[in-house]
Amino acid sequence: MIKILKPGLQTTVQDRGRIGYYEIGMPPSGAMDQYSFAIANLLVGNRENAAALEITYMGPELEFQQNAVIAITGGEIPPKINGMSVPQWSTLDVKAGDILSFDFVKSGARAYLAVKGGIDVPIIQDSRSTYTLCGIGGYEGRALKERDVLSIGIDYQGSVSKGTTIPDSFIPKYGKHHEIRVVMGLCSYRLMQESKDRFLSIEWTVTPEANRVGYRFKGERLHFIPRDQPFGAGSNPSNVVDLGYPIGSIQVPDGIEPIALLNDAVTGGGYATIATIISTDLSRMAQVKTNDKVRFVNVSLDEAIRERQKWKEQLGKIQNIIMKN
Numbered sequence: 001m002i003k004i005l006k007p008g009l010q011t012t013v014q015d016r017g018r019i020g021y022y023e024i025g026m027p028p029s030g031a032m033d034q035y036s037f038a039i040a041n042l043l044v045g046n047r048e049n050a051a052a053l054e055i056t057y058m059g060p061e062l063e064f065q066q067n068a069v070i071a072i073t074g075g076e077i078p079p080k081i082n083g084m085s086v087p088q089w090s091t092l093d094v095k096a097g098d099i100l101s102f103d104f105v106k107s108g109a110r111a112y113l114a115v116k117g118g119i120d121v122p123i124i125q126d127s128r129s130t131y132t133l134c135g136i137g138g139y140e141g142r143a144l145k146e147r148d149v150l151s152i153g154i155d156y157q158g159s160v161s162k163g164t165t166i167p168d169s170f171i172p173k174y175g176k177h178h179e180i181r182v183v184m185g186l187c188s189y190r191l192m193q194e195s196k197d198r199f200l201s202i203e204w205t206v207t208p209e210a211n212r213v214g215y216r217f218k219g220e221r222l223h224f225i226p227r228d229q230p231f232g233a234g235s236n237p238s239n240v241v242d243l244g245y246p247i248g249s250i251q252v253p254d255g256i257e258p259i260a261l262l263n264d265a266v267t268g269g270g271y272a273t274i275a276t277i278i279s280t281d282l283s284r285m286a287q288v289k290t291n292d293k294v295r296f297v298n299v300s301l302d303e304a305i306r307e308r309q310k311w312k313e314q315l316g317k318i319q320n321i322i323m324k325n
Helices: 034-044 193-201 279-286 301-324
Strands: 002-006 010-014 052-056 061-064 068-076 079-081 092-094 099-102 107-115 149-152 177-184 204-210 214-218 239-244 249-251 259-261 268-271 273-277 293-298
Touching: 034 052, 034 068, 034 107, 034 279, 034 301, 177 279, 177 301, 193 273, 193 293, 273 279, 279 301
Parallel strands: 177 293
Antiparallel strands: 002 061, 002 149, 010 052, 052 107, 061 099, 068 092, 068 107, 079 099, 177 273, 204 214, 204 293, 214 259, 239 268, 249 259, 249 273
């Protein structure tokens, strides 16, 4: 059992996500940084979809009421056990009565705490992930609160030795300037060419409206090609007849501020989507903070697919390294 002494800014239970329900309007939720989430589970010997804690900006304070094996990955939110600093991206032992706490975030935005066996909460629509907007999944459908108590499950497949880590080359570094790769579309044809070029050439600033639903950016206004709006579309040039929103799709309501739709966003609507963040870079997007700068880089669909394959191969290499320890 794990007792929540302090909940942090927003700490939720997440796994890979609620996959397969997008067509009925249910977003996947799940870990925003799937790369860090996967490695945290590998470092404790869990099955790949074991539920972990996603920690945003300011970490919780947790009392372990039983012995456990843990790993903390993702953004640099330095952890401490009983007041003593411990490393991230490493397999750690905790004893019953130990207190895990965190310093202020130094880089990145989200950390992942995996516990051997996973966090044991009810499975809803094939997932333990928290979707707070509907109040389902995770721990009572919400972020953790003081005095909550989490159960540890049995969702593991092996043991990993204390102190196991991965090479530095596999550990992401997070700064304040980010390049996020996108595939242009579905409706980028609606933008004037100059605005399309500007979208890809300027650095956008992340506003305080940056959360699991989406990130809003400020920079300059983008302009859509004037037209007679089709039946069923709204009157604004940024409106289209309703379409589906892929995770990572970017819309620009009224051309003013782009919004990147993320794990907890609505699944469709009536705004033109001008680009979609490639799947591997959604993990990078998860580590972007308010006031950070983002430049969007256009890549082809083939390049995006190749990057996803490289990502899978890299996780396979990391798994082999961990298994050899």
